[in-house]
Amino acid sequence: MDVSVDFAGLKLKNPILTASGTFGFGLEFKRFGNLESLGGIVVKGLSLKPREGNPMPRIAETPCGMLNAIGIQNPGVEAFIKHKLPKLPWKTLPVLANLYATDAAEFGELAAVLAAEEGVAALEVNVSCPNVKEGGIAFGQDPNQITKVAEAVKKNAGNKPVIIKLSPNVTDITVCAKAAENGGADALSLINTLSGMAVDIERRKPRLANVIGGLSGPAVKPVALRCVYQAVNAVKIPVMGLGGITTAEDVAEFLLVGATAVQIGTGNFISPDTAFKVAEELPKVLERIKAESIDEFIGSLKLPL
């Protein structure tokens, strides 16, 4: 079965992408599979200047999930453009850049730098990181800020699609989804991590130096699915779903509720070949469940009367 999709103008050979922060800059995974067999990759979050991230410990395993408080450690956008992007097969593999900044103007500046790069297929805007003090989740919880950031990025994005990555840590995801759409976003991706915490009762300490972190993995999948379902029904722009996907069956669930594409994040840690295997399995699963085509299947959820 042909599982290619059009996502906000991006032609994807399949709807399987890898999520930012879980796939490095892609190069780390070349030894575990063919990168070009994926629909695309979203690289590690980039800021204008290099960032050290948060102190250790900054990851903790929780039942069916993990907490992280990495804090957008990255080498900065210039180092990415100079040292990482040229090594990626971007002519045949859509490479999506993930942007992190502390205010709308800085987001716009970063967008201009990345939009000028031929190898960058689209811009995913992180307005929802729970692990940074400035420019993180506060943006993602304020619809006005979401609109402002979307406008600032869109203004400088040239012809590259702008995808706003939303936080689930809000009362009403549809308000944020509409705020992004109103700001000119071409698409949405959701969800970012759920704000969470883990403690060590022996040492009476938090398991993360940052105390609070972002929960991801299979534990968050029902929340992600609900958010995607609600967002799809609130906006006209396409939605990329992520949160707890580890199998092709999981992908089918997200497609069914209306996601046009998906991202695999923590699943890449369960095994470094997870995304490759899921991409290989998806056509077989869609055939098994008797989908006529991927276009027919997307959003074909039958609701109870």
Add this chain to the structure above:
Amino acid sequence: MGANNCRAVKVIDIKALGLSSPGEEIVELKLEYPEWESGWRAGQFVMIRPLSWPLDLIWGRPFSICNADDSSLTILFQVVGRGTERLMELKKGDSVNIWGPLGTFFSKPTDRPVLMLAGGMGLAPFCGYVDTHPQHENLKLFFAHRPPLEDYPYKSLSDKVEVEDIRETKPEDIQSIIARVDDLVKEYAQKDGLITACGPMPFLTTVWKAARKYGADAELSLENRMACGVGACLGCVAKDDDGHHTQVCTTGPVFKAKDLSLEG
């Protein structure tokens, strides 16, 4: 390298090496060799996740390669947490997903004396190091440990190279270990030897401080919690000499002491 760097292999054997320390079992796990095209080097590690693990354990677990040949790969582990408790449940014939070999490795000079400093499970990589080193007369092992020697694959090393050990049974023993490490590092620095070390962080910090003090050429293998092992999650960082975060899984786990900052 091909995509066979991540594959499922069968358990050949699993056994506790000694039963003298209940609750602190040290286990030898022997797996089918994963047919790595690139071979392996002592100091490198693998990520292991049994296929039977449900999703309540998300990550694989990192282990130093203890030894390997064309037919098998051996790791050692001590039962210390949820992951190693579940690893203990493996049986012959079970399948585990393994990816590797990962990370950097110990140098293997043949024209200089080499001191191996092992703390507890830090003994593991030195089994392979000794077996693949052509000049055993140049090697000396110092081993600091809590469970009795019989619980470790120690005899296989003491039969081949000069060895010395201190068992920590009471708090005062730690000072003896620190003093002896300091003396040995000084001695090997003076004779332009290579110092290699693996063990828990307090042990490595002791080695690191001594190496700095005496200007010794030392290589330290860091242990750290990891989610991916391949440089993606950034959960395993350490501080480099400039105070920047550096990834243990890909820049290490074996670092030159001069390139690390283990204080603070």
